[in-house]
Amino acid sequence: MSITSTLDLAAVLIFALSGGLAASRAQLDIVGFVFIACLTAVGGGTLRDLLLGRDPVFWVQQPEYILIATGAAIVVFFTAHLLESRYNTLRWLDACALAVAVSAGTGVALSVSAPAVIVVTMGVATACFGGLMRDVVCNEVPLILKPGELYATAAFAGSLTALLVLWLAVPTFIALLAGAAVTFLLRAGSMVFGWQLPAYKSRPPR
Template identity: 45%
Template sequence: MIKTDALFLTLTAVEFAAVALFAVTGALVASRKEMDIFGFGLMATVTGIGGGTIRDLMLGSLPVFWVKHPSYLVICLSMAALTFFTAHLLASRYRTLIWLDAAGLALVAVLGAEKGLASGAGPLVAVVMGVITAACGGIIRDLLGGEPPLLLSRHDIYATAAMAGAIVFVGLTGLGVPRVAAVCAGIVFGFAIRGLAIRYRWALSPYKPRPGRNPADLEF
């Protein structure tokens, strides 16, 4: 019972922290685009709950998590208001966004994988759930904010870091490591990979046999 309670508290804390971090990144994008406070609220909310909503829909976990527990919406709106009044104090809003996104990515990747396992899915599907949960909130944020999606950047390891954290969590769980320890290890590993990629500009090799041609130049 103690172990179950510890796991529940850990996962709840992870989910609250992940929603808050992603909500702040959405609000920071709103600040960069000079939106009003309602724009801040919208960007914070769709970013904070976007990935988890898609995850729950794909797993058939209905109603989705924020409908069951509206406190997640309160967190998003609170982070939006806080950012609206404090974003101007930051030396670099984009740098702050990148690092908060890295922390949120690590948290959500493991949380998504855990939700996958808890739903009865196999290890591969659980890892995919982790990556989808981690990536989708940022994609929605960047598309709505008119920012280049971090997921599609050729200059950073992004989805790979989420996948690495999810794999560590799922792998350790499969080996019988206590779930709380596996959660913590996955988060640390995912954040380490993403953080090192940001710091040292790690990137996977792109596809470079030849550049794509303009469709107008092709003959059919």
């Protein structure tokens, strides 16, 4: 299995778990759990593959991704009640998935020799789109849009880091690992220490 396939697999599993937790907060039935988990798990990768013209899309070519997401949803359906804070667990799972998906999207774009700006864009899209769809469908304010959250910024920094490290003639795996680490550290710092970008503040018209 290639590096990008392994990263896609990890991202699918972790995002599916977060999707299952979102479904538990919305008190859906088991079919709803599977739908939300699969939507979250493959949403970002599907957008990436469609934009890059990859045919077929990764989970169509390898249906085991859907089976893994389905299995994760079923596990969460029967175990979510054991968690002390499902929302807090969801956020940390989402942070892990964000980091892995950034590297997966960046790696796939690199594998098709996409220009640098597209590489970074695909890293961000792969990482953010699944979680965005999860939150919208579950009628939650998307994490990517919540004030004071480093989310898309963390994904952007991680993908850019991977690209810059790769330009230093470092092996691809190490570069993608560096990108994942930067993404996770920024996202975790935002959740734990309140790191954030300055927000727009309106001023009276002159």
